[in-house]
Amino acid sequence: MSERVSRTVTVGGLKSPGGSMQTVSIGGGLPVVIQTMWKDRLSFSDLEGPSGEKTVERIRRLQAMGCALLRFAVPDLEAAEVLGNLAAMVSMPLVADIHFDYKIALRCLDFPIAKIRINPGNIGGRDRVEKVLSKAAAQGVPIRIGVNAGSLPRDLGLRVDAGELSRAEALVGAAERELGIFDEFGFSNTLVSMKASSVAETIRANRLLAERTDAPLHIGVTEAGPLIAGVTRNAIALHALLSEGLGDTIRVSLSDTMENEVIAGREILNTAVEGSEAARERQGKRGGVTIISCPRCGRNSFDTHGFTQRWLDTFYAMDKTITVAVMGCAVNGPGEGRHADLGITGAGNKALIFRHGEVIRTIDAADADTAFREELDRV
Numbered sequence: 001m002s003e004r005v006s007r008t009v010t011v012g013g014l015k016s017p018g019g020s021m022q023t024v025s026i027g028g029g030l031p032v033v034i035q036t037m038w039k040d041r042l043s044f045s046d047l048e049g050p051s052g053e054k055t056v057e058r059i060r061r062l063q064a065m066g067c068a069l070l071r072f073a074v075p076d077l078e079a080a081e082v083l084g085n086l087a088a089m090v091s092m093p094l095v096a097d098i099h100f101d102y103k104i105a106l107r108c109l110d111f112p113i114a115k116i117r118i119n120p121g122n123i124g125g126r127d128r129v130e131k132v133l134s135k136a137a138a139q140g141v142p143i144r145i146g147v148n149a150g151s152l153p154r155d156l157g158l159r160v161d162a163g164e165l166s167r168a169e170a171l172v173g174a175a176e177r178e179l180g181i182f183d184e185f186g187f188s189n190t191l192v193s194m195k196a197s198s199v200a201e202t203i204r205a206n207r208l209l210a211e212r213t214d215a216p217l218h219i220g221v222t223e224a225g226p227l228i229a230g231v232t233r234n235a236i237a238l239h240a241l242l243s244e245g246l247g248d249t250i251r252v253s254l255s256d257t258m259e260n261e262v263i264a265g266r267e268i269l270n271t272a273v274e275g276s277e278a279a280r281e282r283q284g285k286r287g288g289v290t291i292i293s294c295p296r297c298g299r300n301s302f303d304t305h306g307f308t309q310r311w312l313d314t315f316y317a318m319d320k321t322i323t324v325a326v327m328g329c330a331v332n333g334p335g336e337g338r339h340a341d342l343g344i345t346g347a348g349n350k351a352l353i354f355r356h357g358e359v360i361r362t363i364d365a366a367d368a369d370t371a372f373r374e375e376l377d378r379v
Helices: 049-065 077-087 102-108 126-139 154-161 167-184 199-210 227-243 258-275 277-283 304-316 365-378
Strands: 009-012 023-026 033-037 069-073 094-098 115-118 143-148 190-195 217-219 290-293 323-326 342-347 350-355 358-364
Touching (some): 077 094, 094 102, 102 115, 102 126, 126 167, 143 167, 167 190, 199 227, 258 277, 258 304, 304 323, 304 365
Parallel strands (some): 033 069, 190 217, 323 342
Antiparallel strands (some): 009 023, 342 350, 350 358
């Protein structure tokens, strides 16, 4: 499996009234792409005035943190209009996630929306799929076949219930059925995802389909749960697949923020690089900020949790390959953080800033953020 190389699908690069849209290439042995999904329903008011500026700025922030694609639920035609307008305001390629009504997909394709996701379990018959494929082909927009264990085509779901198929086999069957329809209509600008809330089923389904298609695979565990549970389940599933050379784009699904989904995705990829030659060859040299921080205990004289949380988004948006240490006391400070390019720790009512174990500044704890920013800019 480590030798599998999917075909390449290009997302983005569409003409947009708002300026240039980034182009993202997925598959073909290229580095794995991280994406996330917007958590709330947008309205036109979210695109206007200060609210619009806030929306655009958050998307830019996600982009700076390493998110390459951003998906939105599009439950009706009004949501399609809103997303279409937003797509013209940002450079990140936006993806429309569509269930039930193929006409929503057709409307989305009137805008610079970079990719469409449809669910073969509920999008409708061949005639409806053909209409979507025809328009997507004319616009040069790729489509992801997104199969979920909870919304399988009815006949496959019944066979699972009867014990005739495993859920993983049913996921693969649904994906292959839709790929066959796409092939009949000559549409190959396609990605595939097969997601379950079960780690084992997610891994098995992707292993099976990887043997039968060269379509790029979007991998992840769906409905994975809150932060700790969700990261754990995704980390186990994604690390297993990435270590085998499987997976071209990932989304870490969490009942948490988009930012934490992106951070979790980056850390899972970095860990796969450390532990797998296949992942290392594909991703290349690890980059970005590595954060080490102590868990905090009764010796603590510095709010490591609060400080780390305040700085998290900044660290992941930085284009620097450095290690930063956030420690709570003199025991875990300059000593255990000696290898860090920059660190901060508590010492009574003071904070110490150090580089490679050498203290360079002693400041009041209230001035920690300001002083740390000054030293970070010098690294």
